[in-house]
Structure formats: structure tokens, C-alpha cells
Amino acid sequence: MAIKTQLPAIEGWFTMDPDRPALLGSQCERCAAIFFPRETSFCRNPSCQSREFTEIELSRTGTLWSFTDNRYQPPAPYISSDPFVPYTIAAVELAAEQMVVLGQVEPGVELADLHAGMTVELVLGPLYEDDEHEYLVWRWRPVADQHGAEASTRTVEEVSE
Numbered sequence: 758m759a760i761k762t763q764l765p766a767i768e769g770w771f772t773m774d775p776d777r778p779a780l781l782g783s784q785c786e787r788c789a790a791i792f793f794p795r796e797t798s799f800c801r802n803p804s805c806q807s808r809e810f811t812e813i814e815l816s817r818t819g820t821l822w823s824f825t826d827n828r829y830q831p832p833a834p835y836i837s838s839d840p841f842v843p844y845t846i847a848a849v850e851l852a853a854e855q856m857v858v859l860g861q862v863e864p865g866v867e868l869a870d871l872h873a874g875m876t877v878e879l880v881l882g883p884l885y886e887d888d889e890h891e892y893l894v895w896r897w898r899p900v901a902d903q904h905g906a907e908a909s910t911r912t913v914e915e916v917s918e
Contacts (some may be wrong), residue, residue, distance in 0.1 A: 761805045766892040768907040770794050772814065773893070777813035778881045780851075780858065780895060786811060793853050815858075817879045818900065822857055824871050836885040847897045850879055863898040876900050 765773060772779045782793040785800045787807035790792045793815060832843040845862035862871070863880055877897040884894040 759770070759890045761886060761889060763891050763893055766894045771879075771881070771895045773881070775881060777817065778879050778895060779817055780879065782813050782815045783810040784813050785809070791815070791856065793854075793858055795854065815854055816852040818876055819858070819897075821847055821850040821871060821873055821875045821877050821897070821899075822850045823848040823873065824862065824868070826868055838885075845871070847871070847877065849897055861894065861896045863896045864896060870899065 763773065765771060769781060770915050771781055780793055781795055783795040783797070784791050785796075785802065785805060785807050786809040788800060788802050788805040790800060790802040790805065791813065792801055795812060796810055798808065802808075823825075824845060824847040826843055826845050828843045830837050844864065844912045845866065845868060846859060847862050848857050848859050850857050860879075861882070862877075863882060876899070878900045880896050882896045883891050885892050888918050
């Protein structure tokens with residue numbers, strides 16, 4: 758089986774570092790407002806007229822603000838598995854920027870594993886693939902809680918190995 762080239766499903770929205778992926782945002786050079794996705798045209802701050810931005814990597818961790826499961830197949834242009842497999846979506850407040858970013862939760866993490874206020878981290882995972890490429894997106898997964906206990910997202914079979 759040939760190894761497929763991994764590509765971002767959305768170019769320029771995140772880094773492709775498999776160990777330390779990061780969302781890519783922009784910061785206004787005049788008012789320091791931070792945006793995701795990146796801004797290149799004008800500052801979204803109504804009191805700022807700047808058109809100059811610096812690309813920045815956003816926080817890799819954040820606080821789970823809200824979450825739900827998606828049980829319907831999104832319309833095109835979204836590409837989903839066939840048959841469709843429900844997935845969980847999370848709204849995460851980034852640690853430093855204090856902005857909320859949506860994203861899928863890593864497969865294997867169930868709704869019962871999540872609670873508002875827990876710390877999650879950014880990871881990469883496949884959205885879809887074709888004959889030559891695997892297209893990746895960012896996802897959220899739980900990290901060790903405040904007491905140092907690791908949030909388990911592994912199956913019984915993985916623990917046994």
C-alpha cells in the first residue's frame with residue numbers, strides 16, 4: 758500500500774507539524790487585534806483602519822467552552838465518509854487569545870468524556886482522502902486535567918496492547 762501525501766484540507770489555516778500543530782491567525786500591526794482565520798484585507802476591529810497584519814501561530818491548547826454531536830451529514834462542499842459517521846464538534850476558547858474556535862473532536866472521544874471547562878489540545882486528523890492524498894484538518898482532544906489524571910480516549914483494545 759502506497760503512502761499518501763498529507764495535505765491541509767484548508768491551505769494556510771494551520772501548520773502541518775504532526776507533533777505540535779498550530780492554527781494560523783493574524784495580528785493587526787496597529788491595534789494588536791488577533792483574528793482566525795487569518796485576515797489579509799482589513800482590520801475587523803471597527804475602530805481600526807489598518808491593513809497591515811503579521812501571521813501568528815495561535816495557542817495549541819484551550820478551554821472547552823461548549824460541545825455537541827453532529828448526527829447529520831453536512832451538505833457539499835463538506836466531504837464526509839460513506840456511510841456518514843457522526844462526530845463531535847467543540848467550541849474551544851484559546852488559552853492566550855481568549856477567542857473561541859470551533860473544530861471537530863478527535864474520533865474515539867465520546868460526549869461522556871467531555872465537560873465544559875476541561876483543557877483540550879490541538880491535533881491533526883484526516884478529513885478525507887483520494888487516491889494520492891490524505892487531507893487533514895485540526896481537531897481537539899482532552900489533555901491531562903488539573904489533578905494530573907490523563908483523559909483517556911483509547912479503546913479497551915489499545916490499552917491491552
